[in-house]
Amino acid sequence: MIVTNIESIPGKTVVEHFGLVSGNTIRAKHFGRDFMASLKNIVGGELKGYTELLQESREEATRRMTEEARELGANAVINVRFSTSSVAAGAAEIYAYGTAVLVE
């Protein structure tokens, strides 16, 4: 599965479009991480726990998106975009979407 965020797969030609595919995931942080974050909010700096958490969620969203594309018979997803929104306090939604295509 090839994934890009431009409108083509360079070096390959798109032979069929399957339309929009997307994947999302909502994650909350666990108590320990929240506690560490509250301490970090006194001295500032990177919050590694949150960075990792969001990275994992983004991988999960991307995986769900490519899974959907694979079920349609696609072998690539182009023009992928990510978006993040906070649904409730302490939880974040990660959403990935793109166009499923067949390339040769």
Place this chain on the structure above:
Amino acid sequence: MELYIVLALLVLGYVAGTYRERRHYRSILRREQELVNVPVSSMKTVPFDEDRIERAELIQGSVVVGTDYFKRIAASLRNLFGGNIRVYESLIDRARREAVLRLKESAGDADIVVCLRIETSTIGAGSKNKYACVEAFAYGTAITLKGQCA
């Protein structure tokens, strides 16, 4: 008593926060120098012939940066009078540059990164504990050329 705690947190936040910010900026500047040979473009087009391209893949880099106690108080004071909140400008600047640096570090032997997009979002804001964390997320398509040594 409570005033002393607030004052102590302010001093701790200012000293530790300033020290960490300076250290972070030093590391950002050093790594920007090291990675200057990975070109990044925000354009959607690939400036090479199609047959020279070997591989294209999505790469990304992200970071969550939290504010410190001093910055938070300074920003809330600034909110009363309006104007530039300088303490937060440097925070978000750091986050974005760090995210782009991590993206470049994950580029491996790619020759160019095109269609770079940077997204910023706040994490945990709006809850009663009022932590202001900023996430910067950079993503783009890394292009590897055939038979080129990077």
